[in-house]
Amino acid sequence: MAVLRREKGQSPQGSRIAVSILIGILLGCVFAVFYPHGFFSSNLTVSHRRIANSNLQTGSSSCESPDRIKMVKADIVSISEKNAELKKQVRELNEKLQLAEQGQDHAQKQVLLLGKQQKAGSFGTVKGLRTNPTVVPDESVNPRLAKLLEEIAVRKELIVALANSNVKTMLEVWFTNIKKAGVRNYLVVALDDQIVDFCKSNDVPVYKRDPDSDIDSVARTGRKPCCFWIEVPYFEGILAAGLQCSSNPFDHLYRDSDVESMSDGHDNMTAYGFNDVFNDPAMGWARYAHTMRIWVYNSGFFYIRPTLPSIELLDRVAGRLSREPKSWDQAVFNEELFFPSHPGYDGLHAAKRTMDMFLFMNSKVLFKTVRKDPALKTLKPVIVHVNYHPDKLRRMQAVVEFYVNGKQDALDPFPDEWHFVAPGGGGISDFCDWLRSDWTSKDHEPGSSYFRARILLR
Numbered sequence: 001m002a003v004l005r006r007e008k009g010q011s012p013q014g015s016r017i018a019v020s021i022l023i024g025i026l027l028g029c030v031f032a033v034f035y036p037h038g039f040f041s042s043n044l045t046v047s048h049r050r051i052a053n054s055n056l057q058t059g060s061s062s063c064e065s066p067d068r069i070k071m072v073k074a075d076i077v078s079i080s081e082k083n084a085e086l087k088k089q090v091r092e093l094n095e096k097l098q099l100a101e102q103g104q105d106h107a108q109k110q111v112l113l114l115g116k117q118q119k120a121g122s123f124g125t126v127k128g129l130r131t132n133p134t135v136v137p138d139e140s141v142n143p144r145l146a147k148l149l150e151e152i153a154v155r156k157e158l159i160v161a162l163a164n165s166n167v168k169t170m171l172e173v174w175f176t177n178i179k180k181a182g183v184r185n186y187l188v189v190a191l192d193d194q195i196v197d198f199c200k201s202n203d204v205p206v207y208k209r210d211p212d213s214d215i216d217s218v219a220r221t222g223r224k225p226c227c228f229w230i231e232v233p234y235f236e237g238i239l240a241a242g243l244q245c246s247s248n249p250f251d252h253l254y255r256d257s258d259v260e261s262m263s264d265g266h267d268n269m270t271a272y273g274f275n276d277v278f279n280d281p282a283m284g285w286a287r288y289a290h291t292m293r294i295w296v297y298n299s300g301f302f303y304i305r306p307t308l309p310s311i312e313l314l315d316r317v318a319g320r321l322s323r324e325p326k327s328w329d330q331a332v333f334n335e336e337l338f339f340p341s342h343p344g345y346d347g348l349h350a351a352k353r354t355m356d357m358f359l360f361m362n363s364k365v366l367f368k369t370v371r372k373d374p375a376l377k378t379l380k381p382v383i384v385h386v387n388y389h390p391d392k393l394r395r396m397q398a399v400v401e402f403y404v405n406g407k408q409d410a411l412d413p414f415p416d417e418w419h420f421v422a423p424g425g426g427g428i429s430d431f432c433d434w435l436r437s438d439w440t441s442k443d444h445e446p447g448s449s450y451f452r453a454r455i456l457l458r
């Protein structure tokens with residue numbers, strides 16, 4: 001019942017509410033017309049403004065004395081000076097920031113140039129970078145050599161042989177056969193004037209350094225090699241000594257590594273590397289330790305690309321040979337090339353490749369294996385390097401007879417190994433004298449062949 005009553009009495013009450021709402025809306029419209037910025041807030045801001053204005057007026061009127069104005073002006077001057085100083089600092093800092101950003105940008109660009117950043121590919125498809133970019137040549141440093149190389153080199157490559165008058169006959173055998181093999185891009189670096197004349201009279205390209213140049217005096221004293229040797233034009237080169245070409249070695253290079261070298265190894269394992277197990281019985285169950293072994297690269301014949309690791313290698317070898325005059329160049333060459341970085345030592349990060357031991361053959365492979373094997377005997381090597389036999393000249397001539405002139409029994413008179421037989425039955429001291437007369441030992445300048453390789457590289 002009560003509910004019903006309330007419902008009944010709702011209609012007169014509702015109309016009263018509707019009327020009051022209507023009045024409210026009308027009042028709102030009136031206010032909206034006369035006070036468009038709002039009833040309370042507009043009044044407040046206006047009053048605030050009035051107060052602020054009155055304060056300002058009283059302030060300015062109270063400090064119009066000339067002293068006060070001067071002080072304010074001085075304040076303004078000092079503040080603007082401070083401002084200028086800060087602006088200068090900001091500018092300097094901005095410049096520094098810009099330089100740093102440029103440096104970062106250059107580094108990033110170099111990274112991008114060397115190869116865009118990549119995601120690792122799928123299993124088995126990922127290959128690391130072996131082929132380093134070549135250095136930029138600077139022909140202006142040694143224009144005479146640059147011009148010579150321009151004339152001789154083929155695709156910026158050439159064979160370089162070093163010679164002094166002690167090896168005149170060997171040099172003759174060498175260039176006669178290199179010419180026969182159709183190689184045009186070779187150069188003799190003469191160590192004395194006699195070789196210069198000899199080469200010129202035989203129409204062999206020859207280069208001898210200016211004896212007055214800084215480079216030469218550095219090589220003589222063995223000091224500070226790197227500073228000067230950087231400054232010569234580069235060319236890819238092959239160093240060669242005591243060897244024969246029966247075909248063009250440039251047709252048999254991979255050119256994917258910084259150093260591509262002949263091995264002193266005599267079979268697959270020794271030439272290309274193997275896992276050699278070291279036995280220490282005292283360790284009982286753990287008596288076997290595995291070692292990595294490879295026969296050394298022969299520093300008498302290698303192909304080297306003009307890259308930063310290659311140049312670093314030659315610098316390191318030349319540097320060490322000048323600091324340690326008694327060291328053996330081939331040992332140093334291999335140590336620098338192969339020893340990894342370890343605490344206190346930064347190793348060289350050069351890419352290396354061992355040449356095919358039957359194409360780039362050493363004299364142990366030839367005399368101990370190849371000449372006795374009917375199948376191997378038919379192979380045509382590109383290079384034979386008489387490195388295991390100090391009777392170089394006689395064996396070189398026999399190699400030419402065998403491979404170039406086809407004389408099948410030319411190698412037969414030689415034993416596998418070499419025995420020293422001194423005239424009059426001399427002993428070890430004769431052997432040492434003989435060694436000293438060998439052209440490589442006679443070439444006294446420490447690390448000289450590496451210095452010379454370096455000039456050709458850059």
Ligand SMILES: *[C@@H]1O[C@H](CO)[C@@H](O)[C@H](O)[C@H]1NC(C)=O
Pocket residue numbers: 268
């Ligand atoms: C040496 O390696 C080559 C190429 O991998 C292979 O053809 C040859 O049979 C190997 N020689 C020996 C004696 O294992």
